[in-house]
Amino acid sequence: MKNSAISYKRHRFPATYHRHSVWLYFRFPLSLRLGQELLVERGIVVSYETIRRWGRKFGPAYAKQIRRRRPSQRGVWHLDEVVVSIAGRKHWLWRAVDQDGYVLDEIIQSRRDTKAAKRLLIRLPKKAGMPPKRIVTDKLRSYGAAKRDVVPAVEHRSHKGLNNRAENSHLPLRKRERPMQGFRSAGSLQRFISIFSALRNLFVTPHHKRSALATHIHRIRAIAHWKAVTGAVA
Template sequence: MSTPPTMPRLKGYRFPREIVAYAVWVYHRFAPSTADVQDLLAERGVTVSRETVRKWVNRFGCHFANCIKRDRPPAADKWHLDEAVIPINGRKYWLWRAVDANGDVLDILVQPQRNANAARRFLKRLIARFGEPRVVVTDRLRSYFKPIRELAPNADHRAHKGLNNRIEGSHRPTRRREKVMGRFESPRQAQRFLTAHDQANTIFRPRRYRISAISYRHARADAFDLWNTYAAEMAAREPGG
């Protein structure tokens, strides 16, 4: 991955945006620690600290996620909703996630509860952005029933454990990241990281088993072009390496 050398340097940053964008991409595309990213950059002759990598990821991960959300095609009108427990500082939190019929993550929300109020809050976010769905697929958690009837009265709500395998599989990258990161530090950090991680996977992990090798290479090249375009839109708000 490379960005055009004519890109202006980020104000207040020692390193060119090509390096910053590469570090953020590696961190969210694969499953490395900040130390791993530090070593990858060192192999390329770039000496930075783990703390600098962490600041880059925290500062610009949301930028790339917002750009991907902005430019993504319209979501399918069939949604799969699910929730998974994530322990943070010895306390249970719930990661609410929605994917569409294509398997693309629509949104995530980390909340301390797994009840009707939490389901309503998450569904409101989705409908405000994507409109009312045609079909909503969930497991049999009763907390979904009333919010869906209230907020999406015209939607076909299908509550069945076996129908929600698509979204259950979308939790696996989160579990892998948890192991690498040694758990999340706070709900805010989990929300910030997982938002960027899921959106990066949306463009860099097309379903390879559904497309030919040539189509996959084209999709990957398009994803790199998008990332470079988003790197050109990066704006510095605070110094960070």
């Protein structure tokens, strides 16, 4: 796979430094300073602020290059929302995942109402290129009202116990909140999760392929694809 969209020109450090720094920061629950320490072990001496700048510059470009998997035409989408604190104020992260836990879309919004649910349901089919067979949500009534207006023909199941897949999808971000010491703005969190989820989609093994061999093969392919999209291989 030949990459021509990401340029490392006019940067003092080799491109390997950028790729590895961004991978460490967005793939693992590390603070910038812990990422800096791991880089020192590899002989890469940069400041944690440099890692932050590289993440802001190259992270979105990497996420854009990562191949998006097209959802199944008979897929089941799990929708859920979770509260996040941004600069001391309550916001809501609305997320949709498929039956394998693959993140389809996520939006930071200040409200937890029908208007916010409707915005997610309008965006989802556009990004996926098709509607789902079924959506599964918790008991929040806003989903039912939004669904009737946006995708009335799609089956809707509303049950707390059926939506564990969406609820579990929040856990990786929860693990990141503490080392990052929270988020400063809704825009910065939206940028972060777009990169964070793209890498997670690439590297996390789907639920139906959890044998040791399948996991190993999946990781090898993910690493190869990561190297390709970041320009590590021709």
